[in-house]
Amino acid sequence: MTRDPALSVDGLSVDYPLSSGGLFRRARSVTAVSDVSLQIAPGETLGLVGESGSGKTTVGRAILRRVPASAGRISFEGKDITHLRGDALRKLRARMQLILQDPYTSLNPRMTVADIVAEPLLVHGLVASRAEAAREVRGLLDRVGMPADAADRYPHSFSGGQRQRIGIARALALKPSLIVADEPVSALDVSVRAQVVNLMQDLQRELGIAFLFIAHDLAIVRHISHRVAIMYAGRIVEVAPREAIYERPVHPYTEALLSAVPVADPPVQRARRRIIHPGEAVDIADPPSGCRFHPRCPIATERCRDEVPPLEPKAEGHMAACWNRGGVMGLRMKVHS
Amino acid sequence: MNDPLLEIDDLRVDFDTRAGLVQAVRGVSLTLGRGETLGLVGESGSGKSVTAQAVMGLIDVPGRIAGGAVRWNGMPLVGEGVRRRPRRIWGREITMIFQNPMTSLNPLMTVGAQLGEVIHLYLGLRGAAARTRAAELLDAVGISGASRRLDQYPHEFSGGMRQRVMIAMAIASEPRLLIADEPTTALDVTIQAQILELLAGLQEKLGLSIILITHDLGIVAGLCHRVAVMYAGQIVETGTVDDIFARPGHPYTQGLIRSTPRLDAVEDRLVSIDGTPPGLRTPPEGCAFRPRCPAAQAACHAPQRLASHGAGHVACCRAGVDAWDVGAA
Ligand SMILES: Nc1ncnc2c1ncn2[C@@H]1O[C@H](COP(=O)(O)OP(=O)(O)OP(=O)(O)O)[C@@H](O)[C@H]1O
Ligand SMILES: Nc1ncnc2c1ncn2[C@@H]1O[C@H](COP(=O)(O)OP(=O)(O)OP(=O)(O)O)[C@@H](O)[C@H]1O
Ligand code: SF4
Ligand SMILES: [Mg+2]
Ligand SMILES: [Mg+2]
Numbered sequence: 001m002t003r004d005p006a007l008s009v010d011g012l013s014v015d016y017p018l019s020s021g022g023l024f025r026r027a028r029s030v031t032a033v034s035d036v037s038l039q040i041a042p043g044e045t046l047g048l049v050g051e052s053g054s055g056k057t058t059v060g061r062a063i064l065r066r067v068p069a070s071a072g073r074i075s076f077e078g079k080d081i082t083h084l085r086g087d088a089l090r091k092l093r094a095r096m097q098l099i100l101q102d103p104y105t106s107l108n109p110r111m112t113v114a115d116i117v118a119e120p121l122l123v124h125g126l127v128a129s130r131a132e133a134a135r136e137v138r139g140l141l142d143r144v145g146m147p148a149d150a151a152d153r154y155p156h157s158f159s160g161g162q163r164q165r166i167g168i169a170r171a172l173a174l175k176p177s178l179i180v181a182d183e184p185v186s187a188l189d190v191s192v193r194a195q196v197v198n199l200m201q202d203l204q205r206e207l208g209i210a211f212l213f214i215a216h217d218l219a220i221v222r223h224i225s226h227r228v229a230i231m232y233a234g235r236i237v238e239v240a241p242r243e244a245i246y247e248r249p250v251h252p253y254t255e256a257l258l259s260a261v262p263v264a265d266p267p268v269q270r271a272r273r274r275i276i277h278p279g280e281a282v283d284i285a286d287p288p289s290g291c292r293f294h295p296r297c298p299i300a301t302e303r304c305r306d307e308v309p310p311l312e313p314k315a316e317g318h319m320a321a322c323w324n325r326g327g328v329m330g331l332r333m334k335v336h337s
Numbered sequence: 338m339n340d341p342l343l344e345i346d347d348l349r350v351d352f353d354t355r356a357g358l359v360q361a362v363r364g365v366s367l368t369l370g371r372g373e374t375l376g377l378v379g380e381s382g383s384g385k386s387v388t389a390q391a392v393m394g395l396i397d398v399p400g401r402i403a404g405g406a407v408r409w410n411g412m413p414l415v416g417e418g419v420r421r422r423p424r425r426i427w428g429r430e431i432t433m434i435f436q437n438p439m440t441s442l443n444p445l446m447t448v449g450a451q452l453g454e455v456i457h458l459y460l461g462l463r464g465a466a467a468r469t470r471a472a473e474l475l476d477a478v479g480i481s482g483a484s485r486r487l488d489q490y491p492h493e494f495s496g497g498m499r500q501r502v503m504i505a506m507a508i509a510s511e512p513r514l515l516i517a518d519e520p521t522t523a524l525d526v527t528i529q530a531q532i533l534e535l536l537a538g539l540q541e542k543l544g545l546s547i548i549l550i551t552h553d554l555g556i557v558a559g560l561c562h563r564v565a566v567m568y569a570g571q572i573v574e575t576g577t578v579d580d581i582f583a584r585p586g587h588p589y590t591q592g593l594i595r596s597t598p599r600l601d602a603v604e605d606r607l608v609s610i611d612g613t614p615p616g617l618r619t620p621p622e623g624c625a626f627r628p629r630c631p632a633a634q635a636a637c638h639a640p641q642r643l644a645s646h647g648a649g650h651v652a653c654c655r656a657g658v659d660a661w662d663v664g665a666a
């Protein structure tokens with residue numbers, strides 16, 4: 001693969017200010033995302049999963065330049081965009097779009113569907129006239145499977161799945177090459193989720209859009225992603241092609257996560273064994289030293305408490321950050337030689 | 338077979354809203370045996386929570402029981418045949434965990450005080466005895482350091498721990514039926530797994546019956562003995578969990594299962610059920626799923642009745658086909 005990745009993130013960290021209630025106020029902050037690196041190829045879907053508060057949304061927002069990076073570098077289509085400003089940033093924003101979880105609050109209730117979808121076209125001056133905008137809007141609504149008469153109606157008269165389609169039509173208007181989809185189907189009914197998932201898969205195949213697909217639902221992520229990255233407490237602990245993640249997980253946290261997801265097949269599910277780790281989610285303001293998973297990890301050793309394990313190759317295209325699950329790469333090479 | 342613990346018989350619940358009459362539950366019948374876990378699944382708005390609220394006697398204006406009955410141990414509890422409000426049942430023999438744990442705990446009272454209230458009310462214990470019992474309950478739901486935890490407020494607990502506290506309160510009165518309405522929806526999967534394990538354990542230890550309301554077919558697969566599928570205020574199918582997953586009889590159930598991706602397999606494409614559920618102000622004549630159903634025929638315009646699909650398995654559809662293969666062809 002010599003093609004430039006659509007997106008390349010290197011060593012990204014993001015801090016949020018923390019309000020301190022103390023008498024001697026000091027500007028404190030939490031590091032919500034630490035040293036995250038990832039790449040997405042054109043037309044590829046990278047699934048990003050992890051528990052609540054692990055930093056998924058923050059990674060997405062940093063990529064879209066909606067929160068500042070406190071360290072690291074973000075490159076988009078070969079250009080460093082970490083510190084773009086003004087006009088250049090506005091142009092960039094047209095090429096990267098966001099689809100949000102909540103189809104109920106992400107559309108302006110006082111605008112017609114036509115205006116909602118046309119707005120980015122007009123703002124970026126991509127259409128010369130209202131008539132041209134209307135033509136574009138018709139095409140976009142058709143593309144996402146909305147009836148033509150949807151254009152003149154308001155968001156409240158549509159169901160959740162339809163509103164999510166409207167959001168997608170709007171995101172597509174500027175022909176982006178990257179879409180960050182942050183939990184795009186979590187708020188939808190089970191029977192409607194498949195409609196939206198299928199639509200996103202079609203778009204990606206036909207238009208070659210790269211997706212960062214953020215979700216809790218590991219089954220949907222398996223279905224839609226080419227590769228999957230697992231986050232834990234602000235760090236990526238494993239990233240690999242989807243079959244490798246689901247069939248041959250390396251990191252103990254990934255294993256625990258996968259074993260906790262129930263499978264919708266009674267005999268299979270009854271026979272599965274869960275790896276239940278004690279303990280609670282990490283307080284990101286005061287994360288554990290070394291490997292952040294060590295207080296819950298069944299195979300943790302001394303080293304895990306003291307040193308941060310690097311995200312390193314464990315097999316072909318398979319990276320993980322664990323001191324005690326390694327050597328897979330070395331082993332393979334021995335076998336092959 | 339012994340008598341069912343709970344019988345819901347042709348239950349109807351209406352809401353008078355400004356926009357008109359909403360028929361939220363339209364003739365639901367269900368039975369639940371002792372020690373049985375029943376999964377109640379269906380789309381958002383299909384009437385799962387309202388059914389549960391009706392069993393708990395919680396339907397209040399603008400809602401009303403418009404027909405049918407709920408019986409507890411053969412005794413009328415809700416609807417037809419009820420003479421006195423049987424308060425000793427609700428909160429004691431039948432308890433419920435609500436959809437949103439944050440709104441069901443009092444933020445201004447310590448967890449110990451809230452547990453203490455329930456324990457006093459239903460077990461008649463006070464003071465040190467009540468506190469000991471409260472600590473035992475926290476222990477039973479897997480909260481360590483129970484005696485210290487009793488003096489903390491809900492905001493000092495994580496989401497998963499708050500849900501455990503809710504479960505502790507719900508089992509404090511040693512109920513025989515626990516209704517859990519989406520008990521893990523807001524939780525991470527690792528925490529969800531802990532809570533489900535806890536429920537399964539309690540069920541075994543206490544011989545509880547459980548009605549588990551959920552969207553998640555995986556949870557149903559792992560925890561339930563039987564499943565009832567709701568659509569537009571009606572039950573469209575019930576059966577054992579194995580039958581429902583292996584041989585779903587209703588096109589909606591079939592679509593639901595086939596549109597859910599599996600963790601342990603990759604499908605090329607998910608079945609997508611087009612359209613949306615009908616509004617309940619003017620529920621359609623005949624089968625409510627007809628406008629979305631690939632196997633719909635003229636006969637589906639007439640009212641449908643639950644028909645047998647094998648032992649202990651009924652579905653409200655006579656098509657008896659795999660609707661989604663028909664649709665693809
Ligand atoms: N604006 C903010 N100010 C301060 N802290 C924040 C802010 N936004 C997020 N955080 C914190 O940063 C961490 C990461 O949050 P983020 O929203 O990225 O997580 P997430 O993985 O998307 O979680 P979820 O699955 O719940 O959406 C959390 O601890 C969160 O509390
Ligand atoms: N207090 C109320 N007033 C008016 N309508 C109501 C009220 N409570 C419920 N409904 C209506 O009753 C119907 C069934 O609602 P219910 O809460 O039982 O659905 P549900 O199956 O539990 O859905 P979800 O999966 O979203 O929780 C819905 O159409 C809802 O709008
Ligand atoms: S580095 Fe150590 S603590 Fe972290 S996952 Fe690996 S073995 Fe467990
Ligand atoms: Mg998020
Ligand atoms: Mg509900």
